[in-house]
Amino acid sequence: MKTLNILSKSAMLACVLSAPAYAQLQLTGDACTLTLSGQLKAEYWSKTGGVLPDTNKDTQEFFGFADIQLDNKCKLTSNTELEMRLRQRPLKGSNFEIQGDDLGSREAWIGVSNGGFGKIRVGRFLNKMNTVLDYPYGAPNLNAQAADYGATPSAPTRYGSLRYIAPTFFGVDLETTVGSSSASRDIELYAQYKIAGFMIDGIHARSKMNAAYQRAGGAGYSFDNSRNLTNTATFLGARYEFGNSAKLMAGFKNNVFSYPVAPSGVYNATGSFRQETAINEVVFSGEYPIAPKWTASAGLVRYLDTKTRGVSADDGATLLGAIISYAILPNMSVNLQLRQTRLDRVGAIPGSGSGVNNIIPSTTKESLGLENREWVFDQGAGFKSKKVNYVGIAFQYTF
Secondary structure (H helix, E strand, O other), rough: OOHHHHHHHHHHHHHHHHHHHHOOOEEEEOOEEEEEEEEEEEEEEEEEEEEEEEOOOOOEEEEEEEEEEEEEEEEEEEEEEEEEEEEEOEEEOOOOHHHHHOOOOEEEEEEEEOOOEEEEEEEEOOHHHHHHHHHHHHHHHHHHHHOOOOOOOOEOOOOOOOEEOOOOOOOOOEEEEEEEEEHHOEEEEEEEEEEEEHHHHEEEEEEOOHHHHHHHHHHOOOOOOOEOOOEEEEEEEEEEEEEOOEOOOOOEEEEEEEEEEOOOOOOOOOOEEEEEEEEEEEEEEEEEEEEOOOOEEEEEEEEEEEEEEEOOOOOOEEEEEEEEEEEOOEEEEEEEEEEEEEEOOOOOOOOOOOHHHHHHOOOOOOOOOOOHHHHHHOOOOOOOEEEEEEEEEEEEEEE
16 A cells, blocks of 8 residues: 555656646657546436335435546657556545545556557556446446446555556457455456457456455454465457447456355365355447437346355346437537336345355455445345336536
C-alpha cells in the first residue's frame, strides 16, 4: 500500500509539474501532454418487487458518480514516452463508495511506452475482467452485473501491480498484470484477436485468497505455500460492428471460488482443506442506431446454477436490460432504462446456498475480501418475490 501511495503522489506531482512544461519546455523535441477527462452520470430508478427486507413495496433509488481521469505523457525519445495516470471515482448511492476514499483509488500508475517493445506500467489498475465486460458485453445498464464475480476482490487491483502490454503481433494484442504479495497473488492475462470484422476477447484471472482468510479469521486460518485457496475466472467473447455502427456481442464466463471447509480454516487429517463453488454465466448484448441521435441497446446476463463439489443448486438468475438513448450533444445523452431481475427460486442468489455469498470474508481493506455478492442483484435479506422490475432515467456527460 505504501508503494501505491508513493506512486499516486509521484504521478500527481509529475502531472502538475508538466503543466507549465507543456507551454514552455520540451523533452527530446516534443512537449509533455496533460489531459483531463472524465464522466458524470446520474441515475434515478423506480423498482417493484421483493427488494426490501420483509416487504414488496415499491422503492426508488438514486445513483451517481463523477469519474475523473488525469493523464500525462512526455516524449523521452522519438519512439518512447513516459506515461502517468490518476483516476478517481467517488460513488454515491452504491456499496462501493470505498473506491473514492484514497487518491488514485481507481487507477494510479506510471509507465514507459515504446513503439517496438510495448508498454510497461507499475501501480494500481482496473482489472480487464471488469473493463472489458462492463461495456459493451454487458450492455450499458447491466455492466456491474456482467462484470461481477471476478477472481480478484474488486475492480481495481488490490495492491501496486505490474502490467505489460505487448505490441500488436499478427493481429493479436496481449496484456499481463501481476501484483500483490505471495499470500494474495493476483494474475490476469488478456488477449484480443481481430479477424474478418470480429473482435475476439479472452481473459483469465487467478487470485490467491490466503491473506484474505487469514486476516478475516485471525490465527484460526493457517495456510502454507503447498495448500492455497485460489479463485479463478475465465471469459471468452466475440463482438462484431456492422457498417451502420450497429453492434452485436456474446460471451461466456466461468468462475471457481475456493474457501476453507472447516469454519476454523485449519486443514484436516485427510488433507481436504477447501471447497470449490463454480459459477457459469452467458452474456448477450447489442446496440442499434435507430435514428439520428437515437440509439437502442439491449442485453441479457444469465447466471446458470452454481455447482459446489459437483452438486448443482437451483440458484440461477436472469437479468434483462434495454435502453433508449438520445444524444443531446455529441458528448451528452439522456437515457430511458428498463431492467428486470428474475431469480430461479425465491431466496436464491447464485452462490448463497452453499457457495460464495455466505462464506467469503467481509469486504474491508483489512480482509481484502470479495464484495458482498447480493449487491449484484440489488437484493436484501428476506425478499419475497423472485422477480424485480426496474424503470429508470439517466443523464450522462463525458469530457
